[in-house]
Amino acid sequence: MMPERAEIDIVVGRTVNRLRRERGMTVTRLxxxxxxxxxxxxxxxxxxVSPSLGTLDAIAEAMSVPVMALLARRSGKADVYHLKAGGGIPSRRITPNHAHEYLLLGKHSG
Structure with a gap:
């Protein structure tokens, strides 16, 4: 079951607000x-409102965060990962009905 649209909008909104305040930015400045x-x-x-992906990208760039940081729910696990070339990216469930974790691997060309 996917989260309701209103729930997603609330999560995004709270995240934008939190990140903006952490950076000491006013609404006007952002x-x-x-x-x-x-x-x-x-x-x-x-x-x-449900902002477009383009709007979310512009907001994320204005706050120097990845756009995915605006979509992440707060939890005990990190939602954004920094990996060296050749590493994997842990991917966890995004809805309550998925109970799997994956390791996304990329080809290192170097």
Whole structure:
């Protein structure tokens, strides 16, 4: 069962708000850096809109975080991983009905 759209919007909004505050940014400053209106940032943070991937990417870039950091739920595990070339990327379930973890491996060409 996939999370409801409203739940996803709330998670994204709370994450944007938390990351913005951690960086000491105002709504206005984040909006300027991301190229969107302050009202849009406010609506995103309050879970009132479903931002496009392009908007999320602009917000993530404005805060110097990967776009996936905006989609991650807070948990005891890291949601963003930094790996050296040739390493694997741990991938965990994204919905309550999936109970598997995977290790995504990439080919190292070097």
């Amino acid at each position: 909006a300027e850096r991301a190229g969107v209106s302050a009202g849009m940032i406010s609506r995103i943070e309050n879970g009132q």
